[in-house]
Amino acid sequence: MLAIYKREMRAYFTTPIGYVFAAIFLAFSAAVFTYTTLYALSSDTTDYFTIMLFSFIILLPLLTMKTLSEERKMKTEQLLLTSPVSLTGMVCAKFLAAFTVFFGCMLLTSLNFIILYTHSEPNTAIILGNLAALILVGMAFLSIGLFVSSLTESQLAASVITVAILLVLLVIGFAGNLIGAPWLRFLLSGLSVFSRFQNFTNGVFDIAALVYYVSLTAVFLFLTVRVYDRRRFA
Numbered sequence: 377m378l379a380i381y382k383r384e385m386r387a388y389f390t391t392p393i394g395y396v397f398a399a400i401f402l403a404f405s406a407a408v409f410t411y412t413t414l415y416a417l418s419s420d421t422t423d424y425f426t427i428m429l430f431s432f433i434i435l436l437p438l439l440t441m442k443t444l445s446e447e448r449k450m451k452t453e454q455l456l457l458t459s460p461v462s463l464t465g466m467v468c469a470k471f472l473a474a475f476t477v478f479f480g481c482m483l484l485t486s487l488n489f490i491i492l493y494t495h496s497e498p499n500t501a502i503i504l505g506n507l508a509a510l511i512l513v514g515m516a517f518l519s520i521g522l523f524v525s526s527l528t529e530s531q532l533a534a535s536v537i538t539v540a541i542l543l544v545l546l547v548i549g550f551a552g553n554l555i556g557a558p559w560l561r562f563l564l565s566g567l568s569v570f571s572r573f574q575n576f577t578n579g580v581f582d583i584a585a586l587v588y589y590v591s592l593t594a595v596f597l598f599l600t601v602r603v604y605d606r607r608r609f610a
Contacts, residue, residue, distance in 0.1 A: 384473030440521025509576035
């Protein structure tokens with residue numbers, strides 16, 4: 377597992393993908409932070425975190441689109457399927473590599489708040505809650521991207537399908553507001569990533585949301601393992 381993790385980490389930074397992702401992520405984050413807080417002369421970070429959440433729809437598929445699809449395209453997945461590492465270990469190693477790059481970028485973007493603290497007194501609980509929520513959402517989105525990448529050998533297809541799924545998970549709560557049936561509205565709100573994220577924007581660490589994001593991650597990692605398990609015996 378560790379060998380695959382190291383291999384994936386090297387792959388991110390021996391090819392342009394890791395640098396491109398980090399550059400776009402950090403530049404976009406800095407621009408959004410500047411316009412929503414510094415230029416607005418406000419310590420309210422709600423808009424910043426909301427925009428960053430929706431940016432994950434486009435940004436995170438960059439990390440996962442080639443993770444498994446490239447293995448299939450290059451005919452190297454057979455080496456993974458016959459390696460002594462378990463399928464679960466292989467999938468988790470690839471997921472952890474993508475999460476490491478994402479988490480590293482999140483840590484770097486957190487440095488933006490040093491500037492905010494030098495000019496105002498922002499609500500620390502809200503900032504920490506939102507950062508934790510973004511990391512949890514990112515974790516779930518990466519697992520979804522990894523699953524989609526396991527289904528196709530086309531990076532473009534993996535990226536487009538992942539974007540579509542992430543978009544649905546974010547806007548499904550808004551669609552629920554247009555539905556008259558209370559039970560269906562409640563169901564869609566429960567499935568919505570954004571609805572659960574809103575609790576964190578108010579400085580409330582929602583345990584139910586934590587369980588939801590972790591469960592979503594676990595489900596899609598499990599599905600990815602099942603895809604390879606089925607392919608191994610095909």
